[in-house]
Amino acid sequence: MxxxxxxxxxxxxxxxxxxxxxxxxxxxxxxxxxxxxxxxxxxxxxxxxxxxxxxxxxxxxxxxxxxxxxxxxxxxxxxxxxxxxxxxxxxxxxxxxxxxxxxxxxxxxxxxxxxxxxxxxxxxxxxxxxxxxxxxxxxxxxxxxxRPGGWRGERTFKVVRRERESEVIESFYLQPADGGELATFKPGQYICLVLDIDGQQVRRNYSLSCRPGLDYYRISVKREPSGLVSGYLHDRVLVGDELLLSAPAGDFVLNDAERPLVLLSAGVGITPTLSMLRPALESGRVVHFLHGALNSRHQAFGADVAALQQGYPALQVQVLYSEPLAEDAGQPQGLFDQARLAALLPAERDLDVYLLGPKAFMQSCHASLRSLGVAAERIRYEFFGPLEVIEG
Ligand SMILES: Cc1cc2nc3c(=O)[nH]c(=O)nc-3n(C[C@H](O)[C@H](O)[C@H](O)COP(=O)(O)OP(=O)(O)OC[C@H]3O[C@@H](n4cnc5c(N)ncnc54)[C@H](O)[C@@H]3O)c2cc1C
Ligand code: HEM
Structure with missing residues (x-):
């Protein structure tokens, strides 16, 4: 004391x-x-x-x-x-x-x-x-x-598959190298990769972009311009390579409420919302999946999300391109501004919103949601870096 x-x-x-x-x-x-x-x-x-x-x-x-x-x-x-x-x-x-x-x-x-x-x-x-x-x-x-399949510190994982998701995003599927059990996680959690890049030890967090309960973890990494770790992963990490991972952590996780859920993301901010999507639908929730991408070449996971609409009529999807290419003519364009959100959200504002994307996107969406009557405590957000101030 x-x-x-x-x-x-x-x-x-x-x-x-x-x-x-x-x-x-x-x-x-x-x-x-x-x-x-x-x-x-x-x-x-x-x-x-x-x-x-x-x-x-x-x-x-x-x-x-x-x-x-x-x-x-x-x-x-x-x-x-x-x-x-x-x-x-x-x-x-x-x-x-x-x-x-x-x-x-x-x-x-x-x-x-x-x-x-x-x-x-x-x-x-x-x-x-x-x-x-x-x-x-x-x-x-x-x-x-x-926890069953859990560990303390770092554990060695093997890259068992790589998948190109867009011009800039690559997924890495990871399984424990010891062949042992894999701990489950809460939808929205992240892991930490501990890497040795040319003699320099570096750590980076990546959200798990798959649903929990599978026999692998998946991370989906955007190549940042001159990014140290994302460049290394994209250019040098191959199937069969080993990576050190810490156990899943984080509190930007799907709650178990029944009210409608809005997953509002931009760019690579889509990753934690992907792990929340199916568990939320399986629990019977109405889900509004709203995603902003630069254009069709940058958009990732479009087909995966659209495929879920077949089995889950409660899933509403809206993707907007902010910098459409000539070939994107006919696709919905623009930003998730207040007018657009007003048109997309249910009239009853008793919602849970999970928000993730670049800082300016989160600030503008947060302000719009508040103006539209969504309570501050119903809007959860995460930064892909240290916490910053979002409310003006
Ligand atoms: C909880 C959490 C979850 C995350 N989940 C994901 C995810 O699912 N997918 C994903 O892709 N990322 C995710 N990230 C971000 C990820 O951790 C890395 O920050 C990202 O991959 C960039 O790392 P990097 O080493 O490639 O880039 P860095 O080398 O760290 O550089 C990032 C950018 O900053 C620029 N830069 C570097 N140094 C300077 C400088 N001195 N001055 C100005 N600019 C500079 C670089 O050129 C580059 O464009 C997450 C982060 C957190 C905290
Ligand atoms: C009372 C002591 C401490 C306080 C109040 C504190 C506070 C914080 C805060 C606020 C963050 C940012 C979290 C986020 O927004 O993501 C952070 C991150 C971090 N802290 Fe601490 N911390 C403390 C002690 C330590 C110690 C002892 C270490 C180890 C040397 C440490 C290492 C780190 C690292 C490595 C990060 C992430 C940095 C990054 O992303 O670059 N902290 N801490």
Whole structure:
């Protein structure tokens, strides 16, 4: 339990820390990578360069310090961090490293205001948060290991099939190399790939794009321009190759409500919605599958989704091309703006929406859905990177 004296110091210094939180995390990461180069491989260096991880950590620290007496309000935020940490393999012994470097960064940025007393209080608060995360992460690691077909850490998988889904998206079908049982997962969850690319260890998350309960996992990867891992997977990983995977994680998962479901995605954001689609239909839900793609050459899984309409009349599908090609004449075009969503959604707004795509797409769809009367807590979304702010 944090002492009252520490709580008072944190409350008094929170405005100063909040005002320069991204400066603090901006000092923190280079310092940590210099002092402890062994942790660098856990971090996505693109997120470092783009500043998204720095912002996510700053937001988390400030939200925590502002809610020391009611940590329960941080439930979803804590769970998001725990899921991400577990998928990446973060261990208890990493916490003192982060604690030391975070305090050193606070000292450097706050200058004279960072007295020993102030740093002591923030250190105490960090220790409390670290304890909470370590406990929740251990529970998750242990749960993963105890599940039938589950495992702790990384497990070797074999690529058993590759499938081209569009000009830019390639699917990889993966089975355990040991021939053993495969843990099921919740529709919408992701795994982490741990790769060694030319001597550099890198980690990347990929959503499972198949339904649960099969004897393989499938990931579907978009080739990013000059993307390190997506380029490696597309160009160098062949059937028969082995890959290291962490167990499925994540809370962007299909709920078991009965109300109509809207799966609203753009581009490669389609992947988790694919794993939700069939289980939702099998449970008897009405599903509106709305997907935006640049054009027919970029659109993936169109035939798979259309085929499901045969067996499930409750499935409504709308695909829109935002940059149609000449050969796409006659296909629905445009964006999922407010007018389009108003026309597509059922009049009764008691819906569950799962939203995933580029940030601008999610921001615009979120605003439209809210204007159309969909409650904020009914709109779930995920970023293919650190959490960013979506609501204006
Ligand atoms: C939960 C989750 C689920 C995901 N699911 C999927 C999925 O199902 N399918 C999928 O394809 N992806 C998914 N992703 C994204 C995936 O993890 C990778 O981020 C993606 O594949 C790109 O990785 P990369 O190594 O190929 O590209 P990176 O090398 O990380 O680069 C990404 C882009 O940033 C640019 N870039 C790199 N460095 C810089 C810099 N310094 N400045 C400016 N630009 C830079 C690159 O040129 C490239 O265009 C998911 C991510 C998360 C967090
Ligand atoms: C109290 C301590 C910590 C807090 C509050 C914290 C917070 C966060 C947050 C908010 C995210 C972003 C989650 C998301 O939006 O996806 C994150 C991701 C991450 N954290 Fe932590 N974290 C802590 C400790 C650690 C430790 C000890 C390590 C190990 C060195 C670590 C490594 C990572 C990594 C590798 C990521 C993903 C980064 C990326 O995508 O580039 N964290 N953490």
């Amino acid at each position: 944090l002492s009252q004296a520490s709580k008072d110091i944190i409350a008094a210094t929170l405005p100063a820390v909040k005002a320069c939180a991204t400066d603090i995390t901006g000092v923190f990461y280079p310092l940590m990578f210099e002092r402890y180069p062994e942790v660098k491989a856990f971090f996505n260096q693109t997120h470092q360069a783009q500043g998204t991880q720095r912002q996510a950590l700053a937001n988390a620290v400030v939200a925590y310090a502002a809610n020391l007496d009611r940590l329960e309000v941080l439930g979803d935020a804590v769970s998001l961090i725990v899921q991400k940490h577990v998928s990446l393999g973060i261990q208890p012994e990493h916490y003192p490293i982060v604690g030391e470097c975070l305090l050193a960064a606070i000292r450097e940025v706050l200058g004279e205001a960072a007295t020993d007393q102030v740093l002591g209080a923030w250190g105490e608060a960090y220790g409390q948060l670290a304890e909470l995360l370590i406990g929740a992460e251990e529970a998750q690691y242990a749960g993963n290991a105890a």
